[in-house]
Every structure is written in C-alpha cells, then in structure tokens.
Amino acid sequence: MIRFEHVTKRYPDGTTAVEDLSFEVAEGELVTLVGPSGCGKTTTMKMVNRLIEPTSGRILLGGEDISAADPVELRRRIGYVIQQVGLFPHKTVLENTATVPQLIGTPKAKARARAAELLELVGLDPAVYGGRYPEQLSGGQRQRVGVARALAADPPVLLMDEPFGAVDPVVRERLQNEFLALQKTVRKTILLVTHDLEEAIRLGDRIAVYGAGTIEQFAGPAAVLAAPATDYVASFVGSDRGLKRLAVTAIGPADLMAADSGSPAPAAAVELGASLREALAALLQEDSGRIGVTDPDSGELVGVLTPGGVHRALRRARLQEA
Numbered sequence: 129m130i131r132f133e134h135v136t137k138r139y140p141d142g143t144t145a146v147e148d149l150s151f152e153v154a155e156g157e158l159v160t161l162v163g164p165s166g167c168g169k170t171t172t173m174k175m176v177n178r179l180i181e182p183t184s185g186r187i188l189l190g191g192e193d194i195s196a197a198d199p200v201e202l203r204r205r206i207g208y209v210i211q212q213v214g215l216f217p218h219k220t221v222l223e224n225t226a227t228v229p230q231l232i233g234t235p236k237a238k239a240r241a242r243a244a245e246l247l248e249l250v251g252l253d254p255a256v257y258g259g260r261y262p263e264q265l266s267g268g269q270r271q272r273v274g275v276a277r278a279l280a281a282d283p284p285v286l287l288m289d290e291p292f293g294a295v296d297p298v299v300r301e302r303l304q305n306e307f308l309a310l311q312k313t314v315r316k317t318i319l320l321v322t323h324d325l326e327e328a329i330r331l332g333d334r335i336a337v338y339g340a341g342t343i344e345q346f347a348g349p350a351a352v353l354a355a356p357a358t359d360y361v362a363s364f365v366g367s368d369r370g371l372k373r374l375a376v377t378a379i380g381p382a383d384l385m386a387a388d389s390g391s392p393a394p395a396a397a398v399e400l401g402a403s404l405r406e407a408l409a410a411l412l413q414e415d416s417g418r419i420g421v422t423d424p425d426s427g428e429l430v431g432v433l434t435p436g437g438v439h440r441a442l443r444r445a446r447l448q449e450a
C-alpha cells in the first residue's frame with residue numbers, strides 16, 4: 129500500500145535525514161517507526177503526504193507514484209495525527225471532528241452525524257463532549273478527538289506522529305489499547321512514529337528500527353526482540369528484552385490447565401490470546417496464584433493459567449522463533 133523505493137532526503141543545509149530507504153507497508157498493516165531523536169522518523173512520514181519532498185527515490189501509494197499526485201488531493205486520502213493534536217480552539221469537539229468531511233463537500237448534517245459516530249468509537253460520548261471546546265478536555269481526550277478527526281474522512285492511510293505522546297503513562301496505555309481495538313475494526317494502513325520502544329512493540333504489526341537515517345531492522349516485534357539484526361538494534365532494545373517479550377507473546381490453549389470442576393473458578397480472568405504481560409499482571413494480583421482464561425467470543429472459561437503456564441508459553445515462543 130505504501131512503498132518506499134531508495135528514498136533519500138537531504139535538507140538544503142546538507143543534513144542527510146534519511147538515506148536510501150526501501151520498505152513496504154501492506155494494506156491494513158500498522159508499522160511503527162522507532163528510534164532515537166533525530167534519526168529521520170518524522171522526515172520519513174512527512175514525505176508520504178508530501179509535506180516534505182524526497183531528494184531522490186520514489187514513494188508509491190497503492191501503486192501510484194505520489195510525486196505525480198496533487199498534494200491537496202493526496203492529503204485527503206491520508207489522515208494525519210500529530211502529538212500536539214492541532215484542534216481548532218474556537219470550534220467545538222463535534223465541529224472539529226466534522227471539519228474534513230465538510231471541507232470535501234459532505235452536507236453538514238451528515239458530516240456531524242458521522243462525527244458523532246466517530247466520537248462514540250473513540251470512547252467520547254458525543255452528548256457529553258460534542259459541545260465542548262478543546263480547552264475543556266483533558267490531554268488524553270484531546271488526543272482521542274485528534275484520532276476521531278483523522279478517521280472522519282475515512283482515509284485508507286493514517287500517519288501518526290507520536291499520537292499518544294502528550295499524556296501520562298497510564299492514560300497512554302489505555303489510549304493504546306483502545307486504539308488497537310479500534311484498528312481491529314477500521315483496518316487502516318498506518319505508519320506510526322514513536323521514540324518509545326514499548327509503544328512500538330505493543331502497537332506494531334511490524335517495526336522499523338531506525339539508526340541514523342537508515343532502517344536497521346524491519347520485522348515483527350517478536351523477531352526484533354528475539355533476534356536483533358545488528359548490535360545497534362540489540363543495544364536499542366536493551367538487556368530486558370526477555371521482559372518485553374511478555375508483551376508480544378499471547379497465551380495459547382496449550383499453556384492452560386483444565387478448570388478444575390471441584391475448586392471455585394478464579395476471581396480474575398483474562399482472555400485467550402491476551403499477552404503474557406497482561407496475564408502476569410493479573411496473576412500477581414491474585415493470592416491464589418491462578419487466573420481464569422476465557423474465550424473472547426463466548427466469554428466462557430476455557431482453562432486456568434498459573435505461573436507454570438507463563439513459563440510454558442515463553443518456552444513455546446522461543447522454540448517457535450528458533
């Protein structure tokens with residue numbers, strides 16, 4: 129869907145921001161760009177909606193070379209979410225969300241109805257928040273409006289630059305989870321820039337780990353953690369990558385013990401397919417040392433997870449990757 133072919137960007141002062149980048153983002157895929165400050169992530173992203181033009185190489189969107197596209201028309205196909213959100217201060221939340229559809233000629237009533245739906249989708253009750261002004265919202269709520277607004281024109285592609293950057297870690301984690309659930313339904317093709325490795329791992333179907341102006345590794349989160357491609361990536365992901373793997377390993381049926389009909393069902397439960405990190409957090413809260421695991425569709429208890437099951441799952445994941 130988005131394809132970079134040997135893209136280099138040199139700024140007029142001689143700074144090479146990115147050099148010979150080639151990678152592809154599949155339709156419906158969420159790719160996170162992660163790396164230290166100044167490594168070229170934002171430059172990469174802004175070349176996709178032509179806020180920055182490459183010095184050489186080309187970028188294709190759905191097979192079409194974007195250098196031939198009209199930038200205004202191009203940006204209509206590409207939602208853009210930035211850290212500072214950039215909401216219009218003098219417009220209400222509903223008006224902010226309806227801005228783009230109205231700009232492209234959607235009748236006002238229809239644009240507003242759609243905006244209300246989207247606010248609902250990002251967890252903001254339009255009856256409560258629709259009439260408020262941005263300054264009357266918390267940072268996390270503003271970021272949700274930013275996401276709703278970017279989705280409003282239903283663009284196939286979303287560019288997100290540190291979209292959850294301006295909120296505290298707890299709210300951030302909640303927004304990330306909500307966003308992942310949302311992505312399951314909307315299935316946009318997304319490039320998301322972050323300097324936070326945990327965020328990149330949590331959100332990305334694949335991760336591009338940037339060094340200075342180049343991608344050092346482009347792979348799924350589990351592969352980046354299990355087999356860093358270079359010494360640089362190894363030091364970037366750090367020595368606690370074993371722990372980080374908890375976040376990318378899901379609980380499978382083989383990790384569970386049968387729910388014993390004799391003993392009471394555990395009080396806490398997570399869903400099958402939840403991350404080991406989530407399961408471990410729940411286990412640590414449970415004095416009994418066991419939690420229930422439920423079927424995400426039916427909600428029925430399918431088994432019981434103990435710390436031994438977490439070990440089994442990690443071992444299984446290591447074997448699969450080997």
Ligand SMILES: Nc1ncnc2c1ncn2[C@@H]1O[C@H](COP(=O)(O)OP(=O)(O)OP(=O)(O)O)[C@@H](O)[C@H]1O
Binds near residue numbers: 141169
């Ligand atoms: N307009 C510009 N003129 C000259 N150099 C620039 C310009 N914009 C960015 N750069 C340089 O290009 C390099 C890459 O910048 P970029 O903003 O893409 O990095 P980044 O990875 O997004 O960083 P951060 O995480 O700090 O936002 C940096 O060295 C930066 O100083």
